[in-house]
Amino acid sequence: MSLVLGAIADDFTGATDLANNLVRAGMRTLQVIGVPRGELSLDDIDAVVVALKSRACPAPDAVSDSLEALHWLKAQQARQIFFKYCSTFDSTDEGNIGPVADALLDAMGARQTVMVPAFPDNGRTVYMGHLFVGDRLLNDSGMEHHPLNPMTDADLVRVLSRQTPHSVGLLPRPVLAKGGEAAKTHLDGQAAQGVRHVICDTLDESDLEVLAAAVVEFPLVTGGSGLGQALPAEYRRLGWLEAVDNAGRLAPASGAALVLSGSCSRATLGQVEHFLATHDGFALDPLALAEGNDQIEQALAFARKRLFAAGGGETPVLIYASAAPDKVRLAQQRLGVAAAGELVERALAGLAKALVAEGVGRLVVAGGETSGAVVSALGISELRIGEQIDPGVPWTQTYIKGHESPLSLALKSGNFGGVDFFSRAFDALREERLP
Ligand SMILES: Nc1ncnc2c1ncn2[C@@H]1O[C@H](COP(=O)(O)OP(=O)(O)O)[C@@H](O)[C@H]1O
Numbered sequence: 001m002s003l004v005l006g007a008i009a010d011d012f013t014g015a016t017d018l019a020n021n022l023v024r025a026g027m028r029t030l031q032v033i034g035v036p037r038g039e040l041s042l043d044d045i046d047a048v049v050v051a052l053k054s055r056a057c058p059a060p061d062a063v064s065d066s067l068e069a070l071h072w073l074k075a076q077q078a079r080q081i082f083f084k085y086c087s088t089f090d091s092t093d094e095g096n097i098g099p100v101a102d103a104l105l106d107a108m109g110a111r112q113t114v115m116v117p118a119f120p121d122n123g124r125t126v127y128m129g130h131l132f133v134g135d136r137l138l139n140d141s142g143m144e145h146h147p148l149n150p151m152t153d154a155d156l157v158r159v160l161s162r163q164t165p166h167s168v169g170l171l172p173r174p175v176l177a178k179g180g181e182a183a184k185t186h187l188d189g190q191a192a193q194g195v196r197h198v199i200c201d202t203l204d205e206s207d208l209e210v211l212a213a214a215v216v217e218f219p220l221v222t223g224g225s226g227l228g229q230a231l232p233a234e235y236r237r238l239g240w241l242e243a244v245d246n247a248g249r250l251a252p253a254s255g256a257a258l259v260l261s262g263s264c265s266r267a268t269l270g271q272v273e274h275f276l277a278t279h280d281g282f283a284l285d286p287l288a289l290a291e292g293n294d295q296i297e298q299a300l301a302f303a304r305k306r307l308f309a310a311g312g313g314e315t316p317v318l319i320y321a322s323a324a325p326d327k328v329r330l331a332q333q334r335l336g337v338a339a340a341g342e343l344v345e346r347a348l349a350g351l352a353k354a355l356v357a358e359g360v361g362r363l364v365v366a367g368g369e370t371s372g373a374v375v376s377a378l379g380i381s382e383l384r385i386g387e388q389i390d391p392g393v394p395w396t397q398t399y400i401k402g403h404e405s406p407l408s409l410a411l412k413s414g415n416f417g418g419v420d421f422f423s424r425a426f427d428a429l430r431e432e433r434l435p
């Protein structure tokens, strides 16, 4: 059968999150890093997720990267395109959700798409167009302090309207409650009125199922990974997809265990604190990084001593720049927002490269932008998806040039994962010893 779904994800953790949900719903899924340059065999693959780093870059770059991914996916005959962004709708007034969605619609000659950011398994729901994280509105969830895209407005119709010249509408819960046909009629009615983007309410999995039934034949859908849980059943109903037993299996993991964290999201800050109560960690500070290479050398020495000395490597250690909002603000005031972020990303990416070369084989990275920087520095082009650690975060595996054993890699979105995620991730890998 041919490729069913082609997804374009605006960051690497988001790509893994979507790929994870597709695998769990029975789609054989390949995650590629950037648009593949050479030949790629897609035999026995149902979905490809192209991971871009287009969330926080200038909108024109995000548009051109996304269009390149679209053209590649269309050349692979993907039946439906999915533009994946964050379940917390991470963006600014400049974009990049609106400009990318508009460019994809234009390129595909489609008149309408849906916006379904919700991921109820992780507490992201939408009601009357307002995004909630757990029981808080988005603008009171911690996302208002995000270093790159502070989210200070929970009304997504209003947020998106600032990013697109086109009309933005709403598919409200009372319509969804009437089922897929009612939802489809509502969407058709909005399209007839020229509404190009429709923010969709979603409270739970049954809403996702109704939405999937309504939009399965849309050329382009957009949203978080929640919709990816529900679409595969619709593909099967249409006969586009075969039933598969186990869509995700990895080789056994080996090598020293390391956590790198550049996320300053509330969940990550809790995970860092919890981990440091029982494990060793090294804190990076952008102000020190701006002074030169000393802090990187110190971090390397810290990790080498614990990971590669005799008997080391089994217990994970943490290197982190994650810091509370006031500390982040201070660094940003002194260095500039983008420069502070880049300094940290470059440092963590360089550390990943050096330490993987020296024997780290199990690596957790926290943060979407951070994961993008690390994965790019490691020269990774494809990821296979394995077992889920927590909703939205699976173990993945890849081969690094010149290494015999695979690298096991978990890319954790900033706000995902339980408080003990960092240690539990490695426990899960040890217990599984996946065949
Ligand atoms: N202490 C710090 N000061 C300023 N910026 C930081 C600091 N620590 C991390 N950053 C930057 O904040 C951004 C966090 O984004 P990201 O990695 O996507 O995390 P999340 O997944 O939580 O959004 C990155 O660009 C990172 O380099």
Ligand SMILES: O=C(O)[C@@H](O)C(=O)COP(=O)(O)O
Pocket (backbone or CB within 6 Å): 011, 013, 014, 015, 017, 018, 085, 086, 087, 088, 119, 224, 225, 265, 367, 368, 369, 392, 412, 413, 414, 415
């Ligand atoms: O949809 C989500 O929440 C995630 O898949 C995601 O994109 C998170 O991004 P980061 O928090 O920047 O990792």
